[in-house]
Amino acid sequence: DVKVTQSSRYLVKRTGEKVFLECVQDMDHENMFWYRQDPGLGLRLIYFSYDVKMKEKGDIPEGYSVSREKKERFSLILESASTNQTSMYLCASSLDRVNTGELFFGEGSRLTVL
């Protein structure tokens, strides 16, 4: 089975801190995604990557950056955390360049910014 592992389930940070969220997948998937999930808003795409060192902005990239130095790892970075970035962050991966729609998700990282 595909496994997508997010490094931290729960984080509490202070405003202005730099935050790293790490995601690793073990099935050699090309595509990786970072979403945030907020009640009543569904999932919103922050960034995605279809290859090593490649990244594309999603719908809400402001305040975030990403890094993909290795195929299996996709990191989300909050350069200076703010309270409005308190959310659940979901990492996902998929196999093909053509989007079949089957995304494999990690369990999520719940970030609280005080």
Add this chain to the structure above:
Amino acid sequence: GDSVTQMEGPVTLSEEAFLTINCTYTATGYPSLFWYVQYPGEGLQLLLKATKADDKGSNKGFEATYRKETTSFHLEKGSVQVSDSAVYFCALGYMDSNYQLIWGAGTKLIIKP
């Protein structure tokens, strides 16, 4: 632009009841449609999908039919169990898109024994 609208939750049912979770969409083209489920404490997982009009997706007793005439993809199950308690997300996507899915807001389902 394209969008997905789901019925607001939570939806609360008794065990063995019939379930319908409504999903309607607006689309500029001919998307594929998906239902994902998020069980408590777990990541989202694909429940079922349909790639063209009149297709029916099914899995684990759940079904949804791609209705182009009503732009709907309602999720149904004949007899729900406590273990079906979860958040259900409807989504659409295009096979030749830049990988993005458009998501509904999610519907929380609570099944009481």
